[in-house]
Amino acid sequence: MNPMLEAAIWFWIPLCFVPIGIWLSVSGKSKTLGTYIGAIGLLLVMISSWTVPSSDSTAGGHLLLAIVAPTMLLAYGVHGMIFGGNVPVGRLDPTARWSGTIAVFVSIAIFCLMHWYSFTPIWRDDMVNPYWIVFLPTFLLFATSLSSASAVALATYGENRFSESLKLAGLSVLMAGIALCAMIFDGHRTTADEFRDYLWLSAADIFGTIFGISLAIGVFAVVIWSYEKSLPIPESSPPPTKEEIKHVVSIAVSNIGGEEE
Numbered sequence: 001m002n003p004m005l006e007a008a009i010w011f012w013i014p015l016c017f018v019p020i021g022i023w024l025s026v027s028g029k030s031k032t033l034g035t036y037i038g039a040i041g042l043l044l045v046m047i048s049s050w051t052v053p054s055s056d057s058t059a060g061g062h063l064l065l066a067i068v069a070p071t072m073l074l075a076y077g078v079h080g081m082i083f084g085g086n087v088p089v090g091r092l093d094p095t096a097r098w099s100g101t102i103a104v105f106v107s108i109a110i111f112c113l114m115h116w117y118s119f120t121p122i123w124r125d126d127m128v129n130p131y132w133i134v135f136l137p138t139f140l141l142f143a144t145s146l147s148s149a150s151a152v153a154l155a156t157y158g159e160n161r162f163s164e165s166l167k168l169a170g171l172s173v174l175m176a177g178i179a180l181c182a183m184i185f186d187g188h189r190t191t192a193d194e195f196r197d198y199l200w201l202s203a204a205d206i207f208g209t210i211f212g213i214s215l216a217i218g219v220f221a222v223v224i225w226s227y228e229k230s231l232p233i234p235e236s237s238p239p240p241t242k243e244e245i246k247h248v249v250s251i252a253v254s255n256i257g258g259e260e261e
Contacts, residue, residue, distance in 0.1 A: 007055040011048040017041025049123065059123055063131045066121035070110040077103030085164065104171075111136065112178060115187045128189045137199040140179040141206060147172035 021038025024030045044051070046068065048061035080100020083092045113119045115136055121129040151168035154161040182195045240248075 003052075003054050006052050007057055010044060010051040011055060011057055011061065014041040014044035014048075018045070053124070059129055059131055062123050063121055063129050063135060066114070066129065066132070067111075067135070070107040070114075073103050073110070074107035077101065077105075077107060108174070108178070111139070115182060115190070116185070117188055120187070120189045122189075133190050133194060133198050134202070136182070137179065137195060138202040138205065140175050140182070141199065141202050144172050144175040144179065145206065147175065 017037050018041040021034045021036070021041060024034025024037065026034075042064075045061040046065040048055070048058040049065070052058050077100040080092065080096040081104065082100075084094055084097030084100055085091075110119070114121065114132075121132045123129040147168045151165045151172060154165040154168065179199065183192055183199065186192050187195065
């Protein structure tokens with residue numbers, strides 16, 4: 001079979017199934033079917049390095065398969081830490097906060113082992129997955145920025161949230177420390193110089209994305225403001241006439257029940 005056709009059948013089409021399944025699940029039109037479609041598509045993408053080993057695109061599926069376990073552990077931990085605390089809706093048992101904290105630190109430790117130990121994702125020909133060195137600095141930088149911004153937001157706008165803000169600030173410092181160590185010490189398969197190069201590229205991508213979103217929101221706000229400013233001032237409606245008042249009173253009287261005293 002043609003290699004491009006194999007890649008389309010075993011990688012690109014299943015990849016398209018993932019957002020379609022998510023859309024069906026979120027929209028509620030066919031939640032069960034959407035879940036199955038998304039799960040099957042994601043599974044085929046993750047095993048594409050075996051089904052289509054000749055395609056370079058399957059490196060993305062290979063990376064997803066490599067990080068799926070620590071990512072799910074991290075998601076479970078974040079969910080437990082958030083909803084195991086003082087939240088008004090969907091609060092979990094208080095023990096969920098402690099188990100969530102442990103899960104977060106274990107997942108971060110696994111990511112560290114994947115960089116500094118033999119757990120590094122190896123794709124083909126004993127080479128490191130090309131997306132791994134892109135993913136790790138982006139993940140560390142994004143986690144640092146998000147944690148620090150959340151800590152500042154909680155301390156500034158929240159009430160009685162100093163403890164949570166302090167924990168988020170500590171997590172931000174931890175992620176920044178891991179990134180700093182990766183910039184200084186070589187990993188198992190990647191050097192510190194390579195990590196630094198990709199870290200700056202990741203910083204440019206993140207700040208570029210934030211700037212682009214902010215610019216789009218600003219342009220949208222300016223367009224709406226200009227449109228509303230160009231509209232004429234609405235004129236006051238004339239007062240009701242005697243006939244209109246009588247008509248309204250007759251409707252009210254005909255719909256009012258009860259006995260007169």
